[in-house]
Amino acid sequence: MTESQQPAAFTELVNLAARGLGAGVVDANDELFAEKENLIVAAAAEFRPHTFGHKGQIMDGWETRRRRGAGADEPHPTDDDHDWAVVRLGAAGVVRGVIVDTAHFTGNYPETASVEAASVPGHPSPAELAAAEWTEIVPRTALKGDTAHEFAVDSEQRFTHVRLNIWPDGGVARLRVHGEVVADPRDLDGLTFDLAAQEHGGVATGASDRYFSSPHNLNSLGRAAVMGEGWETRRRRNKDNDWVELNLAGTGEVLAIELDTTHFVANCPGWASVSGRDAASGEWFDLLPRTRLQPDTRHRFRVAPQRPVDGARLNVFPDGGVARLRLTGRLTEAGRAALALRWFNLVPVEEAVQALTDAGLTRAEAASVTGARPFADAASAQSAVAALAPADTPDGAETSRRRAAIWRLLGV
Structure with missing residues (x-):
């Protein structure tokens, strides 16, 4: 086993935005020159010079139209004007790094870019995603043309979607989102x-x-x-x-x-x-x-x-x-409980509260337990339940209900 090659960088982790894992580009504000779906194509971007379609040179990436200002007196876009595309991760997880690749985009790459992430369970619509709470995981950063930009991410949270923002417009060939899958138990x-x-x-x-x-x-x-x-x-x-x-x-x-x-x-x-x-x-x-x-x-x-x-x-x-x-x-049972504890520690507060409420706790009880995160082990989760306000029934029914609820969700 002397030839062991342990992953040394986030690029050796799973690409959560891989089409083969089930990822999809679910929304974008513009894709006139080149389709948003190209962002998550598995293969490296290609370029064939002098290959033109009805909208210009065919580019293997996502490319938006050139932005313009409000009128003749203000022909340039404002500093806030930007384009964006939303990617549903193939598997929800903790993001450890992002690659924004402008391969073959030279005179038409964005000046800057940022990446945001959100956790929206279920099968949200574009409108629901637009209303979600987004967390910036890659701050707005200058880009170069024809370059694979690698950005390490330091965020201990489980995400289901990412949003690529580019200023003011232009093209990005590929988006890779590397991290660790965290399944919903x-x-x-x-x-x-x-x-x-x-x-x-x-x-x-x-x-x-x-x-x-x-x-x-x-x-x-x-x-x-x-x-x-x-x-x-x-x-x-x-x-x-x-x-x-x-x-x-x-x-x-x-x-x-x-x-x-x-x-x-x-x-x-x-x-x-x-x-x-x-x-x-x-x-x-x-x-x-x-x-x-x-x-x-x-x-x-x-x-x-x-x-x-x-x-x-x-x-x-x-x-x-x-x-x-x-x-x-x-x-x-131990495996299921460990997986559930990790998931519960990493989802947003409201998502955790709703999960406990669905399992049988009152909203106040769920908020109290959620506030005690992160749980290191099953014992700490059980302690959080035991620390709830004393049950108001002498026969122990409320205590049993609480234990049953936490068991249904976390298996502890």
Whole structure:
């Protein structure tokens, strides 16, 4: 394991604004020259000179019309005039960094830009998003043409949407929003699901090799459409093997494993094994022993329930490519509670209050519990409930109601 490559920068985290993860550009004030949807295209922006359409040079990005002032006496836009586009993240989470890429925009890039973020649960309309409370995560900053600008973000909050603002107008090729997925525990209650999936919070944390493609592809949504959408290593010239380690969405029991080598024909690994990381001891043990793989094949294996795991490691022998790794299973009670506590600590105040109210607390009780955040563990959450005003019923019914409500939401 001497070749471990741990993520050293936010660019190695999951792109929450990836179309393949379910992101979408839901609104923009203008897109006359080039469509807003180009902002989240997976591939790098391209430029073909002297390729003109009815609105001018075709640009691979989002480009707005040139702004003008109010009239002949004021032909220039004001300092506040700007354009914007709103992106629904494919998975809600904590944003660690943003890339605003002006690739191929030279005489038509914005002078400055900023990025805001909001948490709006459900499936909000553009009007509802416009009325939301937005938090600035990247302050207004000067841009350069044909440049990928990287901005680190320091905000411990869960967001569902981001808004790119540009002054006064112009074009941006791509927007990347890297961070950590934070799933809503209510979406996973009672379900078996892919514990390794990006959309639920699974993430590749290390790999022996990522020469041809990223290990983040292993737990992406859907099936790989081409070989480049999987994880592939260079040809190994020693007697070791390649591997990827992942943190799971939460502590759980693995019930089935899928190893998909679709599109990998002459470069499929000969064999593979999958290990689980014991959630209590941190020790590794076999979930799937070394097993022969076939090229261009979805391999499915049932797994007898074993010790709860919070991580997994895919080993391939000796090298090659795998399109997808799926670990179907279910959260343990402790895993569900840990996921719920993290989510509850990171959502905005009003969202947290509403969630507790929906679970059965009064609004005053919900506000009191929310005010005690962040909770380090289950005990601190239980203490916040115990600290509520004394129940007014001698039979303990109110205490039982409160405990039931906090259990429904946080599992503690």
